[in-house]
Amino acid sequence: MASGPWSKRALDAGADGDAHKRPALGTVVGPPVGSDCEEDDVAGAAGGAAPPPPLPPPLPQQTLVATPRAAAAPPLPLSGAIAPDKENATPAAGSIRGSLEPSASALRASGAVWAREAEMLRASERASEAARSREAALAASELERRSAQLELSRERERTVALTRQRDFLEASESELRAQLRALRTSAADAERETRKALDAARAQAAALRDDVARERAEGRSERSELARQLDAARDEASAARAEADAGRADAAAALAALAAARRAEADARARAQTAEGAQAELEAARRRIARLESLEQREPELRRELEQLQHAARDAASARADADAARARAAHATQLREELADARAKVASLERNAKDVRALELEKTALVEQLAEWRELCTDDSEDGVGGGGGGAPSAAQLADTLRQLRVQVARASEREGALAARLRHEELAASAKEAQAALAHDDAEDWKRRAHDAARAAAVDRQRAAAAEAERDGSRRLLAAYAAADAARAGAGGAGGTATPDLRELQDALVAATARADAAAAELEAARADASAARGAERTALADAAAARAAAERAAELEASTARELEAARRFAIDAGAAGRANGGDGTMGAAGADGTVPKPPSHRVLHLGINPTQRATEAMVESLRERNRALQLRLDALGADGALGADGNAPRPAGAAAAQAAAAAATAAANLEAAQAAASAAEAHADRLKTVFREKIHEFREAVCTLFGYRIDMVDRRYTLRPLGGSRNETLLFNSGADGSLSMLESDWAAQLSPLIGEYLQRGSSIPAFLAAVTLQLFRDGPAHGFATQP
């Protein structure tokens, strides 16, 4: 608030001074009821109890405007009445005061007026302040109201939300309660059912227990019953056994009685039979006697047959032996035949080996000759001192080593050949001896084969005869056994008819003897059979031996084959040694000379080149140049010798040859220099030609580039430049002349006459040839593709 008489401070200062004296104006302005107003003095001045009166309209400020000076001292009335202002009193005001007392009442009155006005002002200010405060309060209250409303609305929303939550919760609670009730109900039902089941189970268990007890009791009773029955059964069984024993005893007695009865019966029958049997026996004896008589008649014949059988057996044995011997000899002959075949094969292979040996010997002689040649070459090379061209040429020492190794291997090969030749001869002799033996054995084998065949046939016949004799012998044995049984039976019957006649005994003895002889013959036949089986075994052994001999022969053949292979390898080695010697480091190495005797691998490739190649030409050129140099030097030498013959004073004749030699040397030198100069000239010409070619190419390239870039083909003739646009006719040319100072000036031409506007603008006025040419280019471009500007390659 600006300072001034209306300022609150001034008014308060004036008001405060006598506020307690001033009466209430009744127009005090205070803040509205309920508002927080800091102007308590207003309410206090009003007494605080009475409601504030309506606010007077605020006084316009301009009516209270006064200068600060005037504020310090109230304006002097015309009468000079001035209220004392102690606060702002100035010394001048004090002096004025003292001089203006007479008008104090007026001053007091005006002061009162002023005070009243000040109060009014204060009140108005208070009112305004109160209004402002009220407004502020209203605003604040409005704000508060709004905030309260907002709060209220929020509260309502919260309430609504809470209500919804509550409803939701209530609903969920009711659901849960219903679920709980249902669960409780179901639980109760389940419990009831469980109880029922439990009761039922208990009842079942009780029933089962009762059943089990009953069954146990029944079982016990049954067991007891069964035990009783068992005992009863045992008693019955024992009784039955006893009865059975008694019965058996009775049966045995009965059987015994029966047997006795049967025996008695049998005795009786026997007695009856013996009586009949005696008769029958008698008849049988008669028949036997007849048979024995017939046998006796046949005895010589049987003896003869037996002898024959014995002879046959002996013959069979001997034949068997002969057959075995024949078989052995046949096997031996077969073996010999096989050996003969092997020997023949060996002879053939050895003959082949002999041919190879001869070929090897020839090769050996060739190798020896090559060795001699190498020796000569080596000695020549070492004498000439030429190291050989190219990198990797072997030295003489290496060559000598190679030669030594080759000699060693050739010697080994020769030794092997000698050993093979000796073996060949030995094999030949053995083969011839074996051949002779084989021939003899073959004849013997044939002979013995025939005999074995005959013996086998005889043995077969003998076997048949022996089989027949055995059959007859078996029959005789059976007959004798029957007789013996009958005799025994007669003897056992008490001799009722058992008296044998002495003749019968003799016949029996003879029969027994014949049987014994037949047995002996059979034994001999058995022995012969055993011998035959032994012979067969021996034959099998002989065959096995023959197989072993064959295997040995095969091994010998393999050995021969390996020997042949060794020979072949030695032959090949000899050939390779010769080839290696010829190549002599042809593949940059000394070759796997095989110091340990191994056969080196043959080379797998050939290295070829054209005979006439740059290296050879260069070498020839160098040789030629060296020859020329040599010739020149020789001529020079001759010339020097000739000069020396003339002498310095000319009197003593120089040797004619020296002068000539000197001249020739000079001529040769000149010729050489001429050749060198010619060569240099030709090189220079070639260089110049090459440069010309290069320059021409470059110039052509540059002209083409200029033409493409700027659209004009530029030709230059003696400082005159002719420009023709691309695609233009022959008449369309621009001519420029180059002056001595390098400046260019345009010359007249037919086409230039058509371009006069451009000439005037860019050349005459602009003095710019590039601009003129650019303008012409654009004009030609606008004219179309006729000039080739629109279309670029």
Add this chain to the structure above:
Amino acid sequence: MATAQKTAITLRGSVEIVTEFFGYSVNSILYQRGIYPPETFKKVSKYGLTMLVTTDAGLSDYLEQVLSQLSMWLIDRSVQKLVVVIAGQESGKTLERWVFDVRADKLPDGASVEARPEKELTSEIQAIIRQITASVTFLPLLDEACTFDLLVYTDTDVNVPSAWEESDPKYIAKSEEVKLRSFTTKIHKVDAAVSYLAEDD
């Protein structure tokens, strides 16, 4: 939509490619090693590169002769290697050996296999040519005037014309070898390597 056409390559086609490669490679080696003056070479465009080919008539004839016989031996599958030997003229010492190993697939006569894309083949050949060009950075300087020879390693049963003869393989006594890249036409595989005389430490 266009589909990529699959081309086939025959033995003759592969031989042509390999022979052409050998021709350009030998020319590159002769130029890069300065065996012949640079002014005797002209530029041609091949394999996407600027190749230098000799204009010397005698040299061209010699190369033509060798390459024509080489192509015949390649058709017979008799070639094992092509070696470019560079030797000093006066000393005769072998200074460098550029070895091109050739391995041929055993394809029946008249048969063909699916050709590789030309781009791939060209890039492989390009790589070898670039390596030949770049080899000047590590190969020792040739102080003396040098000459060269072309050696062909063939099978032992090959038919040798009268103009050809056996040769010494011209090995380098103490050499160092650098393996270069290789390329394949699916019928022939060519491996490249260079051996040079190791400098005494």
